Amino acid sequence: MSFNKLLSEKKPAILKKWFDAILDTYPAETADFLKKQKDRFANPVGSTIYSGMDSLLNSLLNADDPDTISKYLDDIVRIRAVQDFTPSQSLAFVFKLKDAVREEMSGESNAGDFPGELIAFERRVDALALTAFDIYMKCREKIYDLKANELRNMTVKLVERANLIFEARYRDIDLKDLVLEGNKSERGE
């Protein structure tokens, strides 16, 4: 049996261990709720983290492209980045995947057959951690941006708009495309 095949077989157990590890960072009653409530709208944190981890595991197995992996990671890190954690606490969950994999594989008599594959897999997890750090910083910067710029947003985005409308009106040139662009940037497109 190949390493990947074994990993696929063990995936449900690995996912459960990995998910439990991240739940341990929440207060006990909260962890319980995050685990049990399956409705994704009644439990945005638990369901987003769970489905994010599930997708991440699949992506690691399929060796998906970095953008896809990054998207799933973003879903989880975006939440962790605004919760009561230090940066290390926020992101430690990534490394917990290594523990989960090793623990699940250790029971297998033939786990030792894949030292090379295991190391390669763990390197992918390390890369995942670095990506998580990038995302985490982007999220934190966004928070500070929002904080610093809200006053600006309430008025200055109008500058852009007003200016474009102004130019269209007073200079008699068609700047509608620019107006459209301004609106797009306001919607974050």
Next chain:
Amino acid sequence: MATIDFQGKQIEVDEDGYLVNLDDWVKDVGIQMAKGDGMELTDAHWEVINFLREYYAKYQIAPMIKILVKEIAKVMGPEKGNTKYLYELFPDGPAKQACRYAGLPKPTGCV
């Protein structure tokens, strides 16, 4: 309450660095605040700051930027009544930065 030291005198500012009392403002306070941000205020900056202060004196609130741009265009011509120009002058955003140097409070409420 936070304060800034201005010519040996303590002037009250809020958590975001805006003056608490409008009456504490003199031109040099604006200059000192800008220096703190690493900025040298030129005549072009003062045109906008003075406009803001005049607007405030009349309306008792900092203008919506939409109005700021329009009015500046009216008074100073379209080459100054535009975003790019105002952003070049006040990189942190005209409303935010210029209002602070002008000693005007920031608006609060459903905004």
Next chain:
Amino acid sequence: MAKFTAKPKDLIQIDFKNPKTGWMDTPVEIREHMFCHPAKAKELETVGFPNIHEWRPQDENWNLPEGWKETVLNGIKERLQKYRSFHVFMDICVRCGACADKCHFYLGTGDPKNMPVLRAELLRSIYRKYFTASGKILGKTAGARELTEDVLKEIWYYYYQCTECRRCSVFCPYGIDQAEITMIGRELTNLLGLQLGWIGGPVANCYMKGNHLGLEPHTIKSNIEMMLDDIETITGIRINPTFNRKGAEILFVTPSGDLFAMPGIYTAMGYLMLFHELGLDYTWSTYASEGGNFGFFSSNEMAKRLNSKIYAEAKRLGVKWVLGGECGHMWRVLHQYMDTWNGPADFLEVPKSPITGTVFDNAKSAKMTHISEFTADLIKHGKLKLDKSRNDHLKVTFHDSCNTARGMGMFEEPRYIIKNVCNHFYEMPENTIREKTFCCGSGTGLNASENMELRMRGGLPRANAVKYVHEQHGVNMLANVCAIDRATLSASMDYWVPGVGVAGISELVGNALVMEGEKERTADLRGETLPGKEGAE
């Protein structure tokens, strides 16, 4: 989070598991980005708030006034006598936990003290200790505890992590209104001068100038003039509204955010266009220039005081009834309190649409009707000519504002309007709308900037549902009927669901409204080119 405190040596032995202690033994930790700045002294002086003093939430010492404990306990005693509801809510909770996971702050933070039941326990434990026999004798065993400075800080911290949205109350088998408990908790801390700037400022402005932003009469006029210019550019029609006009049939009152903030001004443009098209005999007031009421986030008395100008102005102008704009908490106040606080408004008539003849019996006593009720009735009677295609660039979903939904039960009218002015409307999942709607996360004066992290946490459950319709249907516009929503959901969308804008419903009406004598529209109210009109002029 946000404290980068881990030292290298700690990293080696860092425990990522959460410590397990009971809530009473878990001391409060006041964290940056979770609270709002204190109010300025002069704002509090303006409205006569007591015990004004220097303090900062992050400091160890809050400089509490001498005898603060007696002040709080007397405050509780007085309120137990005054509000039977408060007394009942302190006694009847059986801690069944139905409310626990219904709070947007709990869902976003995972902090057990954000469970409504536990948030209420913070105060209940004090009530038990000082006002019940079992608490006095049994103490902690009976869920009672001493009122200490730390306990006070904890109450303050968590009562400003509640937006009084009342979602939890929908699920409470006893109907305990947690919002009322938060209101009392805030009143008590206000007795000690612990008010927020984002509440104290608007309250002082509203008291002195009639509105939260402090817009003076000529500023209001000037801002509306600017909107009229834009309306003329877009439609070719010049509108001439009146201000403070005696003898008008209707007084129109809206939150001042609609006159100043983005994207609120587009909502206001929608009102102006609609009223013009109807030829409505109405007037704006520069005195009753605020429908919202941040006094409601301070104390019952302050809310009553700030609200009084609406009836006073209606009486002075001699109007028949009052029409109200798109605001959330404004409607809880108008619908549930105004009449008993400052009524009876027997000098007014029951609101009756001069266009359709519909009598709004639901406003029989308060004499004030919501713009969505008014507009939906117009559409129902075929009184508006609407071109839905002008909103074809928008894929719209509707966010029920907590207060119009749970505070006045208005679910259908906004949806009916949207469906008649937009071709693309998609509902968010059932357990996140109508009476189960999730708060924007920034209501009750928590819409400052310094507490952005708190706002993002609280905004997650709402944003999570928006994200779903954004991914499923390409929704790009979050419609609502609340000025705080318009002011704050933009930031929430920016963080959680980039690509979704925020708009008041009257803006969408303004887009679709075919006005007599208008030129061919090529842009919507934001100046954005309409689909199919590229290159047209």
